[in-house]
Amino acid sequence: MRSLVKLQYMLAGVAAARECGVATYTAEQVIPSTAIMDGLTPPVVVGDASNLLSPPVLDLGGVWWIRYQPLDDSERGDLSWENPAVKLYAHGAFEELMTFADASSNSSTLPAEIGLAYNRMHHWAYTDTFNSYAGRIFNAADEVDTPIHMTFGNATHGMLRATSPDDQWLITKLDKDRWRRDTVFAADGPVGGARVSYILTRVVREDGSPHPTYFEAFTSYMGARQLRVHATDNVCLRRCGAWAPELTCQVPQLCDMWCELSGTWCA
Ligand SMILES: *[C@@H]1O[C@H](CO)[C@@H](O)[C@H](O)[C@H]1NC(C)=O
Numbered sequence: 416m417r418s419l420v421k422l423q424y425m426l427a428g429v430a431a432a433r434e435c436g437v438a439t440y441t442a443e444q445v446i447p448s449t450a451i452m453d454g455l456t457p458p459v460v461v462g463d464a465s466n467l468l469s470p471p472v473l474d475l476g477g478v479w480w481i482r483y484q485p486l487d488d489s490e491r492g493d494l495s496w497e498n499p500a501v502k503l504y505a506h507g508a509f510e511e512l513m514t515f516a517d518a519s520s521n522s523s524t525l526p527a528e529i530g531l532a533y534n535r536m537h538h539w540a541y542t543d544t545f546n547s548y549a550g551r552i553f554n555a556a557d558e559v560d561t562p563i564h565m566t567f568g569n570a571t572h573g574m575l576r577a578t579s580p581d582d583q584w585l586i587t588k589l590d591k592d593r594w595r596r597d598t599v600f601a602a603d604g605p606v607g608g609a610r611v612s613y614i615l616t617r618v619v620r621e622d623g624s625p626h627p628t629y630f631e632a633f634t635s636y637m638g639a640r641q642l643r644v645h646a647t648d649n650v651c652l653r654r655c656g657a658w659a660p661e662l663t664c665q666v667p668q669l670c671d672m673w674c675e676l677s678g679t680w681c682a
């Protein structure tokens with residue numbers, strides 16, 4: 416009964432909560448000033464001096480593209496772009512952007528261990544492809560604060576804590592705006608020493624401006640695809656929003672109501 420009364424208030428637009436679980440953005444709105452002009456919270460927090468705790472020498476500011484496509488021949492090399500499994504994954508456009516903003520660090524100098532709570536709202540961007548949509552539904556309830564651990568021994572080489580201790584997850588600086596992320600699978604595992612790589616590429620600079628070449632490359636790669644991000648840390652709203660992101664952002668009362676009624680299931 417209490418729920419029903421509350422529900423009426425919600426439908427009347429009186430309830431305070433107006434968060435939407437999963438928000439949709441155009442690629443252009445990754446530039447914070449563009450999003451703000453459109454009346455939106457920027458999709459991904461830009462890493463800058465106000466929120467970067469990692470050693471400044473690593474220069475991890477801005478917004479980074481999880482890029483599985485070579486931009487020119489110089490990038491083909493021994494990367495795994497042509498591996499059919501990698502191509503399939505890239506084709507699904509599951510995830511596209513990340514930020515190092517707000518990542519914890521045990522030190523402001525090297526060596527340092529960084530804890531990246533990538534699942535927090537506005538810290539990782541997915542897309543509106545079917546793969547990514549299904550992934551939102553599947554992952555919406557993931558622990559919001561569980562970090563990825565990264566250790567940097569020097570300014571060019573780091574190591575992530577792999578989900579399987581036999582695999583190696585490496586991050587290597589290529590130049591100011593590109594880091595290579597290699598995953599090397601265990602030699603005696605099912606894919607016997609295979610390596611899968613992507614290039615983390617800075618598309619927005621620390622001051623919020625578009626990178627002079629990589630931002631354009633990113634928007635043209637995105638084409639008509641849109642970005643999807645978790646716009647709240649409330650797991651129930653995320654779960655709800657994952658099913659119908661556009662609708663539940665336009666009518667956030669739907670998720671308020673659903674979370675209210677399904678309370679224990681969502682807790
Ligand atoms: C931070 O972590 C790194 C890697 O584990 C370690 O080598 C370093 O001593 C730590 N620094 C501090 C100040 O605890």
Ligand SMILES: *[C@@H]1O[C@H](CO)[C@@H](O)[C@H](O)[C@H]1NC(C)=O
Pocket residue numbers: 568569570571572
């Ligand atoms: C940085 O660390 C890596 C891995 O430990 C090492 O191979 C590389 O030589 C180091 N680079 C410098 C400049 O010390």
